[in-house]
Amino acid sequence: MKLSIQINEGPYQHQAADSAYQFAKAALAKGHEIFRVFFYHDGVNNATRLAVPPQDDRNITQQWTDLQKEHDLDLVVCIAAAQRRGLMDEDEAKRQGKDANNIAEGFRISGLGQLIEAGIESDHLVTFGA
Amino acid sequence: MTTLHTVNKSPFSSSALDNCLGLAKNGSTVLLLEDGVYAATAGTKSAEAIANADGVSFAILGPDAQARGIEGKLADGIKVVDYDGFVDLVAEHDKVHAWL
Numbered sequence: 762m763k764l765s766i767q768i769n770e771g772p773y774q775h776q777a778a779d780s781a782y783q784f785a786k787a788a789l790a791k792g793h794e795i796f797r798v799f800f801y802h803d804g805v806n807n808a809t810r811l812a813v814p815p816q817d818d819r820n821i822t823q824q825w826t827d828l829q830k831e832h833d834l835d836l837v838v839c840i841a842a843a844q845r846r847g848l849m850d851e852d853e854a855k856r857q858g859k860d861a862n863n864i865a866e867g868f869r870i871s872g873l874g875q876l877i878e879a880g881i882e883s884d885h886l887v888t889f890g891a
Numbered sequence: 892m893t894t895l896h897t898v899n900k901s902p903f904s905s906s907a908l909d910n911c912l913g914l915a916k917n918g919s920t921v922l923l924l925e926d927g928v929y930a931a932t933a934g935t936k937s938a939e940a941i942a943n944a945d946g947v948s949f950a951i952l953g954p955d956a957q958a959r960g961i962e963g964k965l966a967d968g969i970k971v972v973d974y975d976g977f978v979d980l981v982a983e984h985d986k987v988h989a990w991l
Contacts (some may be wrong), residue, residue, distance in 0.1 A: 762980050762981075764981070769991065775924070775925070775926075776899075776925045776926075776955075777899065780899070780924060780925060783954075783974045784974055784977055784978065786974070787973075787974035787975050787977065787978050788978045788981075789977075791975065791978055791979075793978065793982075883986050883987075885981050885982075885985050886987070887897075887981060887989070888897075888987075888989035888991065889899075889901075889989070890989060890991040891991065
């Protein structure tokens with residue numbers, strides 16, 4: 762089946778970010794297709810490359826980056842939610858006159874239309890959240 | 892049409908499960924995950940509500956029950972699944988609804 766995943770919760774907040782990752786990994790291992798992973802609300806914080814969790818803890822952002830590389834996933838960060846929380850890529854930083862950007866490798870910033878399209882194109886949209 | 896309902900909140904801190912059970916139709920399944928697994932603890936009001944929900948099936952995410960030390964205290968009639976089983980449940984139902 763073709764799946765999309767929506768993540769509404771930040772990393773290390775409660776458990777949704779981990780649940781979503783474990784679910785995605787299991788679905789890919791079973792041969793299902795993941796059309797898109799959409800990071801919404803506080804979920805956009807999963808996409809920062811500046812987080813440095815302790816070495817003996819899991820690095821949630823890195824886990825997504827690695828899974829993206831392995832399976833060519835489309836990891837989309839909601840632009841409106843990202844702007845509010847200080848998440849930006851190089852283009853957006855330039856446009857807003859900011860001196861830095863912080864989106865991790867493998868993620869891209871786009872709009873809510875991408876979530877709607879994921880809902881239309883996928884057999885199932887599974888939401889993980891706060 | 893069948894629906895998979897996911898509940899990730901403890902019934903002791905949220906009305907998510909109550910709301911879900913109020914609307915879950917015959918043939919649907921409720922998957923308890925994260926703190927939602929506490930609802931399946933034997934002897935609780937929520938376990939009673941689960942036992943009384945005719946026509947609705949219940950599943951619980953095993954790793955989350957284990958992490959909370961309740962895997963030996965689950966009420967009867969609740970299927971324990973892992974993440975593989977979670978994926979299968981999604982595939983088996985027409986829709987998935989998350990009660991956040």
